[in-house]
Amino acid sequence: MSEGEKLIPINIEEQMKSAYIDYSMSVIVSRALPDVRDGLKPVHRRVLFGMHELGLLSNRAHKKSARIVGEVLGKYHPHGDTSVYDAMVRMAQDWSLRYLLVDGQGNFGSVDGDSPAAMRYTEARMKKISEEILADLEKETVDFQLNFDDSLEEPKVMPTKIPNLLINGASGIAVGMATNMAPHNLTEVIDGTLAYIDNNDIEIDELINYIKAPDFPTGGIIYGYEGVREAFKTGRGRVVMRAKTAFEEVDGRECIIVTEIPYQVNKAEMIKKTAEAVNDKKIEGIATIRDESDRKGMRIVYILKRDAVPNVVLNTLFKYTQLQTSFSVNNIALVNGRPEMLNLKDLILHFVNHRHEVVTRRAEFELRKAEERAHILEGLIIASDNIDEVIALIRGSKNADEARAKLIERFGLSEIQARAIVEMRLRQLTGLEQDKLRNEYEEIMKLITHLKELLASKELRMNLIKEELVEIRDKYGDERRSVIEYAGGDVSIEDLIADEQVVITISHAGYIKRTPLSEYKTQNRGGVGQKSAGTRDLDFLEHMYVATNHQYMLFFTQKGKCYWMRVYEIPEGSKTSKGRAIQNLINIENDDKVKAFICTQDLKDEEYINSQYVIMATKKGQVKKTPLEQYSRPRLNGINAITIREEDELLEAKLTDGNSKVLIALKSGKLVRFDEGKTRPMGRTASGVRGITLADEQDEVIGMVSVNDMSSEILVVSEKGYGKRSSLDEYRETNRGGKGVKTMNITEKTGLLVSINAVTDADDLMIINKSGLTIRMKISDLRVMGRATQGVKLINIKGNDSIAAVAKVMKDDEEEVEYEEVDINNLDEDLETTDNDIEDTETTEDTETQE
Numbered sequence: 001m002s003e004g005e006k007l008i009p010i011n012i013e014e015q016m017k018s019a020y021i022d023y024s025m026s027v028i029v030s031r032a033l034p035d036v037r038d039g040l041k042p043v044h045r046r047v048l049f050g051m052h053e054l055g056l057l058s059n060r061a062h063k064k065s066a067r068i069v070g071e072v073l074g075k076y077h078p079h080g081d082t083s084v085y086d087a088m089v090r091m092a093q094d095w096s097l098r099y100l101l102v103d104g105q106g107n108f109g110s111v112d113g114d115s116p117a118a119m120r121y122t123e124a125r126m127k128k129i130s131e132e133i134l135a136d137l138e139k140e141t142v143d144f145q146l147n148f149d150d151s152l153e154e155p156k157v158m159p160t161k162i163p164n165l166l167i168n169g170a171s172g173i174a175v176g177m178a179t180n181m182a183p184h185n186l187t188e189v190i191d192g193t194l195a196y197i198d199n200n201d202i203e204i205d206e207l208i209n210y211i212k213a214p215d216f217p218t219g220g221i222i223y224g225y226e227g228v229r230e231a232f233k234t235g236r237g238r239v240v241m242r243a244k245t246a247f248e249e250v251d252g253r254e255c256i257i258v259t260e261i262p263y264q265v266n267k268a269e270m271i272k273k274t275a276e277a278v279n280d281k282k283i284e285g286i287a288t289i290r291d292e293s294d295r296k297g298m299r300i301v302y303i304l305k306r307d308a309v310p311n312v313v314l315n316t317l318f319k320y321t322q323l324q325t326s327f328s329v330n331n332i333a334l335v336n337g338r339p340e341m342l343n344l345k346d347l348i349l350h351f352v353n354h355r356h357e358v359v360t361r362r363a364e365f366e367l368r369k370a371e372e373r374a375h376i377l378e379g380l381i382i383a384s385d386n387i388d389e390v391i392a393l394i395r396g397s398k399n400a401d402e403a404r405a406k407l408i409e410r411f412g413l414s415e416i417q418a419r420a421i422v423e424m425r426l427r428q429l430t431g432l433e434q435d436k437l438r439n440e441y442e443e444i445m446k447l448i449t450h451l452k453e454l455l456a457s458k459e460l461r462m463n464l465i466k467e468e469l470v471e472i473r474d475k476y477g478d479e480r481r482s483v484i485e486y487a488g489g490d491v492s493i494e495d496l497i498a499d500e501q502v503v504i505t506i507s508h509a510g511y512i513k514r515t516p517l518s519e520y521k522t523q524n525r526g527g528v529g530q531k532s533a534g535t536r537d538l539d540f541l542e543h544m545y546v547a548t549n550h551q552y553m554l555f556f557t558q559k560g561k562c563y564w565m566r567v568y569e570i571p572e573g574s575k576t577s578k579g580r581a582i583q584n585l586i587n588i589e590n591d592d593k594v595k596a597f598i599c600t601q602d603l604k605d606e607e608y609i610n611s612q613y614v615i616m617a618t619k620k621g622q623v624k625k626t627p628l629e630q631y632s633r634p635r636l637n638g639i640n641a642i643t644i645r646e647e648d649e650l651l652e653a654k655l656t657d658g659n660s661k662v663l664i665a666l667k668s669g670k671l672v673r674f675d676e677g678k679t680r681p682m683g684r685t686a687s688g689v690r691g692i693t694l695a696d697e698q699d700e701v702i703g704m705v706s707v708n709d710m711s712s713e714i715l716v717v718s719e720k721g722y723g724k725r726s727s728l729d730e731y732r733e734t735n736r737g738g739k740g741v742k743t744m745n746i747t748e749k750t751g752l753l754v755s756i757n758a759v760t761d762a763d764d765l766m767i768i769n770k771s772g773l774t775i776r777m778k779i780s781d782l783r784v785m786g787r788a789t790q791g792v793k794l795i796n797i798k799g800n801d802s803i804a805a806v807a808k809v810m811k812d813d814e815e816e817v818e819y820e821e822v823d824i825n826n827l828d829e830d831l832e833t834t835d836n837d838i839e840d841t842e843t844t845e846d847t848e849t850q851e
Contacts, residue, residue, distance in 0.1 A: 023175070024174070024176060027174050027175050028174045028334075028339055029334065030042055031043075031172075031174070032173060032174035032179070033170075033172055033333060034165055034170040034172070034179065034333050034334065035157050035333065035334045036165060036334060036335050036350040036351070036354075037158075037160070037165075037350060037351065037354035038133065038157050038158040038159075038160045038164055039160070039163070039164030039165025039166070039167075039168060039170060039333075040133075040157075040158060041087075041172065042077070043083060043084060043087045044087055044091065045154075045155065045157075046072050046076040046077045046154065047068070047072055047087060047088050048101065048130055048133060048134060048158070049134070049154055049155060050071040050072040050075065050076065051068055051102075051124070051125065052126070053071065053075075054067070054071055056068070056124070056125040056126055057125065057131060058103060058126050058127055058128040058131060060125060061125070062103070062105045062123035062125045063124065063125065064119070064120065064122075065085060065088065065104075065106075065121075065122040065124050066119040066120045068124060069081050069084045069088070069119050075147060075154075076147050076148070076152070076154050078148050081119070085116075085119045088102055089104070089108050089109060089116045089122075092108045092124060093108055093109060095217055095218050097183070097217060098167055098168055098169070098183035098184070098185075098186075098217045099129055099162075099167050099183075099186060099476065100129075101126070101127055101129065101130045101133070101168075102124050102125075102126065102127060102130070103124065103125050103126065103127045104122060104123070104124050105122065105123040105124065106122035106123055107121070108122060111218070111266070111267050111298070112267050112268035113266040113267075113268055113269060128476075129162060129476055132160065132161040132162050132472060132476075133158050133160040133162060133164060134158055134159070134160075135159065135160075136159050136358065136362050137159055139159075139361070139362045139365040140364075140365045141159035141361045141362050141365070142155050142156060142157050142158065142159050142358065142361075143156045144156065159358040159362075161355075161468055161469075161472055162186070162476070163189050163190070163193060163347075163348070163351045165181065165333060165351070166183075166189045166348070167183060167184055167185070167189055168183050169182045169183040169184075169214075177332055177339060178330060178332070179330055179331070180328055180329060180330045181329065181333070182214035182216070182231070182239065182329055183214060183215060183216060183217060184211060184213075184214055184215050185211075185215035185478070185479075185481075186472075186473065186476055186477050186478065187473055187477035187478065188211045188212060188215070188480070190469050190470070190472065190473040190477070191210040191211075192207050192210035192344075192348060193351065193352060193469060194466055195207065195210050196348045196349070196352060197352060197462055197465065197466055202345070204232055204233050204343060204345050207232070207345060207348070208229065208232055211232070211344065212480075212484060213228045213239070213482065214228070214239055214327070214329075214482065215480050215482050216241065216263035216327075216481065216482045217263065218260055218261055218262065218263050218265075218481075219244060219260035219481040219482055219483075220242060220244055220261060220262045220263065220481075220482055221241065221242040221243070221244055221482065221485050222240070222241060222242075222482050222483070222484045223242045223324070223485050224240050225484065225486050227239045227240060227326075228484075231329035231331070231344075232343060233343055233344070234341075234343055235329070235330070235332075235341040235343045236328075236329060236330055236331070237328075237329045238326050238327070238328050238329070239327045239328075239329060240324065240325075240326045241324070241326065241327055241482075242262065242318060242323065242324045242485075243258045243261045243262060243324070244259050244260035244483070245257065245258050245259075245314060245323070246259070247310050250301065250303065253287070253303050253304065253306070254304045254308070254310050255301050255302060255303050255304060256304065256310060256313065256314055256317070257299060257300070257301055257302075258298070258300040258301075258302070258323065259297065260298060260481075261298065262323070262324070262325045262327075263327060264327075265325060267291070267293070267300070268291075270321060270322045270323070271289055271291055271300065273321060274286075274302075274317070274321045275289055277320055282320060283313070283316050283321075284313070284316070285304055285305050285307075285308030285309070285312065285313040285316070286302050286303070286304060286305070286308070286313060287303045289301070289302055290303065302317070309581070311581030311584050312581065312583055312590055314583075314584065315584060315587075315590070319587075333347075352465070355465050356458075356461060356465065359461050359464055359465055360461060363451050363455050363461075367448060367451040367452065367455065370444050370447050370451065371448060373444055374441065374444045374445060374448060376417060377437060377440060377441040377444065378417065378441070379411075379413050379414070379416075379417025379418070379420055379421055380421065380424065380428070380437055381438065381441060382411050382417075383407075383411075383421040383424065384428070386411070389410075390421065393406050393410060394407075394422065400422050403418075403422050404418040404419060404422055405418075407421055407422070486569065500516060500517070500518075501516075501517040501546060501547070501548055502514040502515060502516055502517060502546070502547060502548070502549060502572075503515050503516075503517050503519075503544060503545070503546055503766075503807075504544070504545045504546070504547055504567070504570060504597075505545075505768075506544075506545075506579075506582070507578075507579065510581055510583065510594070511579040511580065511581055512571075512579050512585065513570065513571060513572065513573035513577060513578075513579030513580065514547075514549075514567065514572055515572070515573060515575055517546065519574070519575050544766060544768055544805050545597060545807060547599045548567065549568040550566075550568070551566075551567050551599040551600065551601070552564065552565070552566060552567075552599065552601070552603050553565045553566065553567055553597050553598070553599060553600075554597060554598045554634075554653070555582075555586060555588075555594045556594070556595055556598070556616070556650055557588060557592045557593060557594050557595060557638075557650065558592060558593050558649035558650050559589070559592045559649070559650070560640060560641050560643060560644040560650050561588070561589075561592065561638040561641060562631050562634065562638060562640075562641035563586040563587075563588065563594075563634065563638045564603075564631075564634030565585065565586060567599070569585070570585065571585075582594055587637045587638065595649070595650050595651055595652070596616075596650070596652050596653040597653075598614060598653055598655045599655075600612070600628065600655060603628075603631075603632040604632070608628075609627070609628045609632045610627060610628075610629050611657060611658070612627070612628035612655055612656070612657060612658075613626065613627055613681065614627075614631060614641070614654070614655060615653070615654050615656050615660075615676065615704070615706055616641065616642050616652065616654075616688065617650075617651050617653075617691055617701055617703075617704035618642075618644065618645075618648045618651055618688070618701065619648055619649050619650075619651050619700045620645070620647070620648040620701070621664070621690060621692040621694055621701055622648065622687060622689065622691060623662065623664070623679055623688050623689060623691030624642050624679070624682055624686060624687070624689070625656075625676065625679045625681050625682065626641075626642075626681060626682055626683065627681055628655065630683065639684065640684050641653070641684060642684070642686070642687060642688060643685055643687040645687055651701055651704070652703060654704060656706045656708075657708065658676060659676065659677070659708065660676045660706040660707055660708045661673060661674070661675060661706070661707045661708075661710075661728070662674055662675070662676050662679075662691075662704065662705070662706050662736070663705045663706075663714065663731065663756065663758075664701055664704045664740075665701070665703050665704075665716065665740075665743055665753060665756040666692065666695060666700065666701055666702065666753070667699055667700050667701075667702050667753055667754075668695045668696075668746065668752070668753070669742055669746035669752075669753050670692075670695060670739060670740035670742060670743065671714075671716075671731060671740045671741060671742075671743035671756070672691070672692045672734060672738050672739070672740035672741070673728075673731040673732070673733050673734065674691075674733060674734060674736040674738075675733060676706065678735065678736045679691075689736070689737075691704075691737065692736070692737065692739070692740055693737060693739045693740075695739070702752075702754055702755065702756065703755055703756040703757075704756075705756050705757065705758045706758075707728060707758045709760070710728060710729075711728075711760065712758045712759065712760055713727055713728060713758070713759055713760065713784060714728060714730075714731070714743070714756065714757075714759075714787075715755075715756070715757045715758075715759045715779070715782070716743055716744050716753055716755065716756050716757075716791070717754055717755040717803060717806045718744065718751045718752060718754060718791070718803075719751035719752055719753075719754045719802045719803050720749065720750055720803075721767075721794055721795045721796065722744075722749070722750040722751070722790060722791045722792065722793055723782070723792065723794040723806075724744065724782065724785045724789055724790075724791030724792060725759060725779070725782050725783075725784055725785070726743070726784060726785060726786065726787040727784055728758075730786065731743070741787070742788045743756075743787050743788075744787075744788075744789070744790065745790045747790060749790075750790055750791070754802075754803055755803070755805070755806035757806060757807075760779065761780040762779075763779045764776055764777065764779065765778075765779055765782075765794075765806065766806070766807045767794060767803060767805075767806050768803070768804050768805045768807075769797070769801050769802070769803060769804060770801060770802055770803075770804040771801045773801075775794075775795050777794070782794075
């Protein structure tokens with residue numbers, strides 16, 4: 001050991017702790033996290049300041065990127081040149097930043113993940129909006145700090161006029177924390193900021209009316225709103241993004257066209273992975289993929305196979321590729337040098353506070369400069385009023401110092417005023433110049449008065465901030481790029497939607513639409529019907545329901561899953577339109593089908609959901625009752641409603657109050673009636689208990705009815721157009737699980753039973769054929785008959801056509817009624833053909849299974 005040196009023993013654990021804390025604090029404060037005030041990390045701030053120092057304004061010529069990087073490295077940011085160049089490049093990419101800060105010239109990369117050209121080839125300058133971030137920097141509006149070698153000063157924060165953190169977002173990984181902030185629309189953010197300035201106590205729910213959701217540079221669709229609302233309220237949330245897609249026919253083949261992709265998705269990588277998934281048979285139905293993007297815009301074409309259903313393929317793409325992805329919002333930014341999690345209101349508050357400080361400091365600076373100028377002008381005016389004496393005094397002096405001393409002594413001037421007079425140019429002696437001095441002095445005194453008023457009144461300062469924000473909004477504001485789809489989330493937009501009755505139709509292939517009930521006209525029994533929904537080849541309308549726009553809908557599928565939606569979220573279509581595939585509206589599996597839906601009131605009303613039950617029936621005769629509360633918290637991918645046994649499927653689901661009578665009908669024409677109280681409530685995963693015993697292996701349940709009103713009648717319809725209504729009393733109450741009693745005399749002429757409904761004279765009936773024809777008639781036209789009769793013909797069936805679905809609708813007294821002449825004699829065949837079969841009401845043992 002050399003002379004004078006000594007060893008100091010140090011605990012390595014303590015040393016490592018200390019060193020790592022220093023390192024992590026440095027990363028957090030000086031590298032990875034943005035400042036809440038200007039939304040910039042140190043590297044971005046230094047790039048903009050370096051460009052400002054080089055004079056690279058938006059109206060000047062571009063300069064080589066290497067020159068800018070050199071300036072930033074040499075003066076302010078002693079790190080790798082790549083880190084500086086990469087940061088600058090990102091500020092010039094219109095798919096990375098919502099509002100560009102750098103105007104790049106040359107190859108700055110692409111949305112396919114291509115690298116930018118080397119910095120010696122590209123050029124750059126500031127964008128106009130960047131000048132607003134640096135505006136008033138020279139007016140002592142922000143604090144400066146020494147650079148790395150204490151030779152120069154750099155700003156600690158920018159005096160930004162724009163809420164940059166909100167409009168451009170930020171992302172960064174520090175030590176032990178990370179930030180991921182979404183970009184937003186400038187117009188919306190400024191409108192929200194103005195609303196906050198007007199009312200500091202504004203709630204986040206009110207701010208959401210102004211700032212609706214993030215607005216991504218690549219556009220796309222924000223799918224669902226709960227994540228957005230969560231992010232705005234807490235600072236954390238998951239925003240689901242989808243590509244913007246359309247269907248087109250190209251060269252006789254159906255294609256899916258993608259014109260916008262989710263934010264931060266690499267297009268080339270996404271296409272490559274999709275192609276691999278197609279080759280691995282993970283995604284079916286795609287023949288080829290073409291990228292037809294050019295300078296006019298993005299266009300990815302997925303050419304489908306001839307037998308593929310476009311909606312099904314699209315849903316598969318959303319599930320397995322980055323056509324659907326999510327943005328995890330994590331609003332962590334530096335507040336007074338400390339990282340904090342911030343909600344929407346916090347972000348606006350800190351920006352407004354920063355803006356207020358900048359406006360105050362700017363006013364103080366301008367007041368000081370104005371007072372200094374006014375002081376000089378006072379001296380110049382005194383000199384111009386006594387110009388002859390002043391000239392003589394200066395000419396009689398040996399040097400400037402003596403002249404200044406004599407002026408101070410003679411006119412009582414200050415040192416600064418005397419210096420200004422001595423340095424005055426001869427042209428200022430002209431009369432015109434003297435008038436200019438007086439005019440300038442008057443203007444400056446007005447400015448001083450205004451600035452003093454401004455500094456004395458916070459209200460005036462806030463009004464000035466608002467004026468400047470409105471100016472920024474008018475100059476740089478634009479339309480939203482990302483479309484918001486409120487699917488899967490409850491959003492308060494009911495006021496914009498009329499709460500009218502609608503008919504919801506679902507086709508065999510799973511196409512759904514809602515149509516105003518008024519589009520359907522009333523006809524007499526036996527009419528041939530009106531042409532209804534247009535359907536694809538071999539498709540036919542299978543389900544028809546009536547609801548109102550503001551109700552909630554629970555979809556139940558044959559596999560026993562439950563999905564949740566608002567009625568107004570179902571796309572509206574005319575009577576003749578095809579509708580949209582359910583797969584596009586809810587995340588249903590490809591081999592599953594919606595079998596039933598329930599309209600409910602507010603699912604957040606605890607008293608309501610705890611007093612209501614969902615009763616379900618399966619094709620093999622199982623029934624199950626579950627409280628509605630179990631279905632009030634649905635998930636995007638659905639929840640299990642019932643455990644379905646092998647070779648069975650869910651058929652019906654009804655909403656009850658726990659006191660109704662349940663009737664289950666079989667294809668073979670038998671029906672069982674029992675009290676709902678005979679089935680105890682079970683959890684969502686139970687598979688239920690025996691509801692009815694099937695006649696044979698080919699037999700199956702065709703429907704279930706729950707009735708509260710004992711005056712209701714039961715209407716049954718067979719597949720060949722026969723139907724009848726019978727009194728509820730005709731069916732005596734038995735235990736559940738029996739074989740049932742005859743509900744219709746099934747013959748070859750009538751065909752098997754297809755539908756059962758509870759009706760009254762106040763209802764109308766809608767019948768729909770597999771060919772797409774619909775007929776609407778009054779229930780009151782059908783007289784009540786015995787339960788074992790064959791019934792009357794309700795609709796003329798042509799050829800091999802048969803009935804697909806039957807639904808009852810409420811009668812509308814004001815609706816215009818269209819009558820058609822019908823030969824009643826031909827329809828009322830076999831009105832009262834009874835069959836005295838013995839009623840078989842054996843009760844089988846309960847078979848309950850519960851997971």
